[in-house]
Amino acid sequence: MASLTAGLGVPGAEIIEISEHGMERRLMVEDTLAFRAMRVFLEDPHGIAEYMADWAEGELE
Numbered sequence: 001m002a003s004l005t006a007g008l009g010v011p012g013a014e015i016i017e018i019s020e021h022g023m024e025r026r027l028m029v030e031d032t033l034a035f036r037a038m039r040v041f042l043e044d045p046h047g048i049a050e051y052m053a054d055w056a057e058g059e060l061e
Helices: 033-043 045-060
Strands: 003-006 016-019 022-025
Touching: 033 045
Parallel strands: none
Antiparallel strands: 003 016, 016 022
């Protein structure tokens, strides 16, 4: 799942997220994939690190 989010670091900017599902405009920052991923990571950084290590191991096989 790839996503590009533009405007998160610019106060007052329109937030646009582009993904395989198309383009979404006028999002709230909390609705972006980048924000949701950060929130999940902060809730369980060790679990996310283990998941990423397992995923990377599978990619190398």
